[in-house]
Amino acid sequence: MPSASRSSRVEALLDQMTLEEQVSVLAGSNMWNTVPNERLGIPKLRVSDGPAGVRGSRFDGPASMNIPCSTAIAASWDMALVREIGELLGRELEAKGARVHLAPTVNLHRTPVGGRNFECMSEDPLLTALTALEYVKGVQSHGVASCIKHLVGNDTEFERMTIDSQIDERTLREMYLYPFERSVKDADVMSIMTSYNRINGPYAADSEWLLQSVVRDEWGFDGAFISDWYGLHSTAEGVNAGLDLEMPGPTLHRGQKLIDAVNNGDVSADVVRTRARNVLHLMERTGALDAPPGPEGSRDDAQDHATLRRASAAGMVLLQNNNAVLPLVPTGIKTIAVLGPNASTATVMGGGSAHVTPTRVSHPLDALMNRLQPLGISVEHSAGCNINKKLPELDIRNLRDVHMDYFNDVEQMDNPSAVPDMAGTTGVFRLLWTGDPLGRREPNISFGARMSAVFTPHVSGEWSFSLESVAASRIIIDGAIVLDNADVPSGGSFFGMGKPETIIKIALEAEREYSFVVEVRHTPIGSGLSGLTIGAMGPIDHDQLGEAIDLAARSDVSVIVVGTNDDWESEGWDRETIDLPGKQDILIHEVAKVSKRTIVVINAGSPVAMPWLNEVDAVLFTWFAGQEMGDALVDVLLGDVEPSGRLPVTMPRRMEDTPAAEHHPGRNGVAKYLEGRLIGYRWYDTIGREPQFPFGFGLGYADVLVTDAASSGTHMVTTTLQNTSQRDGVQVVQVYAHLVNRDGLSNDEPFQRLVGWSRVVVPAGASVNAVVKLDRDAYRTWDIEASSWTQWSGDVELRVGTSSRHMTHFLSISV
Structure with missing residues (x-):
């Protein structure tokens, strides 16, 4: 498999491509595919969302294996298992006919209330980095690509499309950029997604310092940068900064605009060629140059x-x-x-x-x-x-004979004898159509959708049903229209483009079968996006x-x-x-x-x-x-x-006892990361605040103790573990490094930081020896004045234990 940034095949294609053709591959054709080139035989590249699994190109498409959320994966502290999960996702990607998996998410848990924390792995950059790189290695072992995201500072959802995450360089380097760096250097990740937000001024997708100077020039990244969906805001700035692929399509900022920018001298033809090279190189590495996307299906593998x-x-x-x-x-x-x-x-x-x-x-x-x-x-x-914030999603267990029919023209839905243009089924009732479900290539077109089923209540009484939708929709029960939201104004769902939840109540009898129909009549709204959520809840009497x-x-x-x-x-x-x-x-x-x-x-x-x-x-x-x-x-x-x-995050007692509580969510369009490097356990341990449960903590049924520990050089700790129980047990031995001499250190210098761990299985009644290899960057720190990496020097205490607060041994070394 080619790995160099310049291959003869890609260069030959570039030589044959006109400027217009090179520009065409720099943006998507629709939500999940790039633009093919029939003249040169270049297929389209399909990507698929994650990280809960590999969805494919439809929210109501073939079922997918749903893996634990990323925080749960990191909580295993088991890197061999993470590799297995990655390999499973690689197989899932192949089953969906896609080449790029839009995962993993490696933003840090800066605050416990971040809306997408479950997608992220940990508050600790090392645990996140090593988990992510095994995940990426597993996925990419199948000849497909991971797209690690979101670069960078997209740690909460507040004003995420425009917020300026203001993070000092040392904090950026040591904390938030670190998982990306390790996936580039150690896993050769093939693509990176830029974040929506600004980072110290420019949007991430427009930051030449970030994309070119740091990630490409310093780290040696030779993959493709992909924008988050609708996360590119410029033409010349993004291309010149290094953003390769604008998603989704059709393009908003490239196409003729980019051609004009070249002709006007704002972008050079060489830069366009470089961006096109990166996209074609990604396609070559993943086999996408050899064949178009395959069919989408589901896998039922007992081993997986x-x-x-x-x-x-x-x-x-x-x-x-x-x-x-x-x-x-x-x-x-x-x-x-x-x-x-x-x-x-x-x-x-x-x-x-x-x-x-x-x-x-x-x-x-x-x-x-x-x-x-x-x-x-x-x-x-x-x-x-x-705990319903809204009505829960309609439960498939109350339905049978579910049909999902699509019509090219919404007027067909008024004709009882009309034959649907596409027929299928669905098992979910939160639907997002990011393009035409009938596959027509014209942008922003109309379609009709009808879900019909037999609904059987399991309890009698007043049932509640709800709709949220982008387009006008209605519920019909036994032939009667019981809810119609056509006159409800937009705002409050589907990223602000949809109508807020509308609820109706109707009396139903338990075990009686009802005809249940939901219709959507989508007309162009300018974005090409549509969606529907059907809610239902039985009576609580x-x-x-x-x-x-x-x-x-x-x-x-x-x-x-x-x-x-x-x-x-x-x-x-x-x-x-x-x-x-x-x-x-x-x-x-x-x-x-x-x-x-x-x-x-x-x-x-x-x-x-x-x-x-x-x-x-x-x-x-x-x-x-x-x-x-x-x-x-x-x-x-x-x-x-x-x-x-074991906990990959600290469990606080209350929200006020969290590092970023004073600064989250941001003010006046700016999120200032004034806590610096003191997030998670680094803050609790440095200021002496007692958490509910500390980072790294977790109990077992077996009682496994760390009975001895010794250092072996600067990057290895040998330990002895004893299981005093009558059942096999597991212990995660953790090593934290503490710089002894604190003179002259900045206020955000952590008291200690995780530098290595080992997950050890100890048989019942046995003692075992285990080695903890410390990470190669255990003592690395960013020198602000020199604007470069340096190493700690002097006396270091290696603190061995089973959480950030439960230490068993303290080892003195010099570095």
């Missing part, structure tokens, strides 16, 4: 499903286990109460562009029933409360909280599954608080008063407050654990799998 289940369990973090209440021993349990709003329908992924349609979803309640009821254990459920408390009181064990969902944690907005939404805290408080054993499962993508912590027996943090979450959760609860996840 098993990998997803292992990965889901591996990221789960046991935070508390008083009196060894876990693992659950079925003997002696007659009734288990499964409570909480996320018990019957877990949140397996966050919201926004990362969304995929899973090949299947295992939910906690179903998984517990499947495992425990055959043992004679009664599994009973009550939600206790709901009883005291949910009281029901849950009563159930807990008469059960032997209560498992409360709480958390957030993809309305609370999503691309497009940040959370306002780390409190659990709704009345979940009250639910936990009240259940804990009456329950014999109370186990709290937190199904969220980011930290949450835990004011009830001292009242419950066990706490297990699952994150958004992907489609295998339910079965993986039961594996951990029953002890079939040892809890081995």
Whole structure:
């Protein structure tokens, strides 16, 4: 596979291309493809969104394997497993006929309320960097490309399209750029996506310092820079800065505008050739020059499903286990109460562009029933409360015979005998059409869409249904129009282009079958984007909280599954608080008063407050654990799998106790990163603030201790671990470096920083020796005055432990 930036094949193509043809490959043709060149036999290149999986070119297209969110993956601290996940994604990319996977996301968790934190890996640059590069190596081992994102400073959603992230260079270099640097240098990542925001003035896509001086010239990047979707704001500036591919298409800033810029002398023809070279080079490396995008399909591979289940369990973090209440021993349990709003329908992924349609979803309640009821254990459920920011998505479990029909002309929908121009089905009811679903190449055209099904309520009473849509839409039940939002003004959904949620209530009878139809009539709005969300919720005509408390009181064990969902944690907005939404805290408080054993499962993508912590027996943090979450959760609860996840972020007690609280979200169009390098544990450890749970923390059922440690040179620590338990265990040995002499250090110099770790399996009753290799950049720091990298010098304390706050050994070395 060619790896040099200049190949004879690409140069020969460039020599044959006119200026207009070179310009044509520098922007997309539609949302997910580049412009082909029939004269020269250059196919189009297809890209696919991530990182929850590999969606393909349609939000309602063939199902995809839904992996755990990136924070959950990092929580495994298991780089071999991360490589496996990457390889699985490479296979998924091939199944979708695509060549570039728009992932991983390596922005840092600067604040716990960032809307896309679940897409990101950690608050720590080293953990993020090493996780990301294994992810990239796995994906690219299949001859396809990762597109690491978002370069750089896109750490929250507040005013993300225009905010100026003002970050000093040392903080940029040591923290926010570091994961990108390592993926370039160590994984040869083939593409990088620029962020929406400005970075110290210019938009990221217009920053020559960032794209050319740092990433290409210093790091040696020879791949392609791709704009975030609609994230390019210029013609000459972006091309001259180094932005290769504008997405999506049709182009807004290139095409004839770029040709004119060349003719006017604002851009040189050589620069256009260089940009075209980078795009064609990416296509050559991924095989896209040899064949057009393939068909899109789904994969059903038992081994990959098993990998997803292992990965889901591996990221789960046991935070508390008083009196060894876990693992659950079925003997002696007659009734288990499964409570909480996320018990019957877990949140397996966050919201926004990362969304995929899973090949299947295992939910906690179903998984517990499947495992425990055959043992004679009664599994009973009550939600206790709901956390709906909006009505939840229509549940496929209430439907059968789902049809999705598309029409070229919206007027066809008024003709009962009209034959749809395309017919299919769907398993999701949050639909985003980023182009014409019928595949017509003309921009900004009309189409009609009709979803029809048989709807069977599982409970009688007043049901609520809702629509959010870009175009006029309506719900028809048994032939009667019950909701029509044609007159609702736009604003409030689908990136501001859609109509806000409109709700209707209608009485329905349980187990009766109803004809259920939703129609969308899309007319041109200027962007080519359309979308539809169908919401539905059954009646709540009883005291949910009281029901849950009563159930807990008469059960032997209560498992409360709480958390957030993809309305609370999503691309497009940040959370306002780390409190659990709704009345979940009250639910936990009240259940804990009456329950014999109370186990709290937190199904969220980011930290949450835990004011009830001292009242419950066990706490297990699952994150958004992907489609295998339910079965993986039961594996951990029953002890079939040892809890081995460790926190990749700090769990704060309250929002005020977070590093960027004073400066987030930004003011007057500027986000000032005044905390500098003190984010996450670096801030807590430096100022002495006590977190709820520290970075790197996690318990197991086995008791594995670090009994000895010694340094071997400057970049290796040898350790001895002992398992005093009767079951195999896992420990993640972590090493932090502390510069002893603090004289003259800046105020944002961290007290300590992670420099290496080793995930060690220790058999029951055994002792093992393990080596922790410290990262090559363990002592590297950015010299502001010299504007270059330098190394620490002097006495360094290597702090060995099992979290940033739980140290077992302190080793003195000199560097």
